Amino acid sequence: MIYLIFAYFCLSTLGISIMALTRKNPVHAVLWLLLLFLHVAVIYLFLNAEFLAMVQVIVYAGAILVMFLFTLFLLGARELPKKKRYTSMIEGRLLIGLSITATILAVFSSIKAKYTGKYTIKYIQEVGNTKAIGVMLFNEYSLAVLILGVILLIPMIAVSVLAWRRRDDTS
Amino acid sequence: MIEFLIMLIKTTVVFGIVLTHVAYTTYAERKIIGRAQARMGPMEVGPHGLLQPIADFIKIFFKEDIIPVKAEKLLFQIAPLIVLVFTMINLTVIPFDKNFILADINVGLLFILASASISVYGIILAGWASNSKYSFLGGLRSASQVLSYEIALGLSLAGVVLMAGSLNLRDIVIAQHNTALGVYAIPQIIGFVVFVISAFAETNRAPFDLPEAETELVAGYLTEYSAFRYALFFLAEYVAMYIMAFLCALCFLGGWTIPKFVTDILPFLEKVPGIIWFAIKVYAFIFLYIWVRATLPRYRFDQLLNIGWKVLIPAGILNIIIIAIFKRFTS
């Protein structure tokens, strides 16, 4: 039973990611991407990462994709018109992409989980997934969290600067 | 198999009760607003107009379902379903009583926030797919409003999570019952006020009902909808009101428990089943919704966003800092 559900989610994740990237209308692409993130969140639940699944939905679906949609509405960008290219070489680019894909798959399928840490399933059930992540995040990686705060602050300033238009600039 | 059947019955009971409540909340709303404006409210259908909601629902479900020619047909059709499904799904993680909860998951509070952030898509898509400028503007307004107020809502709930030490709604209520005051509304008064205001904005209710401001935008993202698709949006709005009332009762008012100092003075109150206390708190919050709608005028859109970003979010952060200091020196 669990294999069947997992197989469904694997296949539909792959199908959805192909659908998301082949749409002509960007709004449809974003909606397929939303579906992809929901499926990925479910696969996180298979891996006992409940907190991360929720964070994935809240951050990606609730913030990032809405930002995409707002940008698309702001641009009013519909389908991209076909036009003559300076360079084409679609075969060459496809070849490079597929060879990198083959390398990635060869490497990934040979990875073995040799190392075993102390966060076993039993331990996490006792403490709770969220608490385990929180303790790790704010003790061992407390400096990284501070840097992350700065990393999130700088885009905020950058976006305000980029989006700022002077009043006399409208001519 | 028998477990599955029990689960199915429980789910049906919960959804049935909530939907009945939703139907009669519309009636109560019209009656209370009527009284507030020195009118009688609905009186014609049944005694004191008691059958009015049933008549309304029968009427709206038998109307013609109109889809505009230039609309994106599929998205136009599924948008109300997205809103309704991702609002109703929240009912599964709400503990109605100590042992009555459909799915007791560890991250219940985050689940509610997550599904709230997905139901926004229904609103945006309804606005975009209708291919009409009123719908589109209404949808964008609604989306920016819901998203900005979700931050304030999350911050006010973060104080609760910090104090209770859990994201599980049942554990939050139990932790609350073990404190001296029995409710989090008093030690976290700032968080409570922030929560109530952002709950109003989050459900698009007056005085923040700008997405549906009929004087400016016809009916916002609902403009092109008719018949049962309109009814689904309507249903989703009222279920969302109930979800917010449940969340308020669970996180700030003690859920199905009453404070210990009350039961010390009046011990017979312990005999009262928990679901009744829970219902009283929820009804009080729903009454507040209706009362505010009857009393306050609507805000302007820039005022709305200013309140969200410049008042509520700093107040929410202040609340977290106070709770963190409080927690540091008491435990």
Add this chain to the structure above:
Amino acid sequence: MIPLEAYLILAGLIFSIGLVNLFINRNLIIVFISLEVMLAGVNLALVALSHYMNDIRGQVLAIFTIAVAAGSVAVGLSLLIAHFNLKKSVDTEELCELKEE
């Protein structure tokens, strides 16, 4: 028990779908979307390894990835808007000019 390889191959495939599309697509918005798909694959690999190695650090790292992705998308999309205001196009070929006309 589902083997680790299943998750890793799934993650690798999601990543490669994004990657191949990054090479062949010319629409800047779709390019951004393929970056997000690639990040989803990376996160999936991190979480899978975290689960099978009994170490929570993979999930912590995935949280960092998500947060940084949020920041990068914000900057990227505002650059996209600035570029669109200049050229009225979201085609990557328009990016090849170095000076403003």
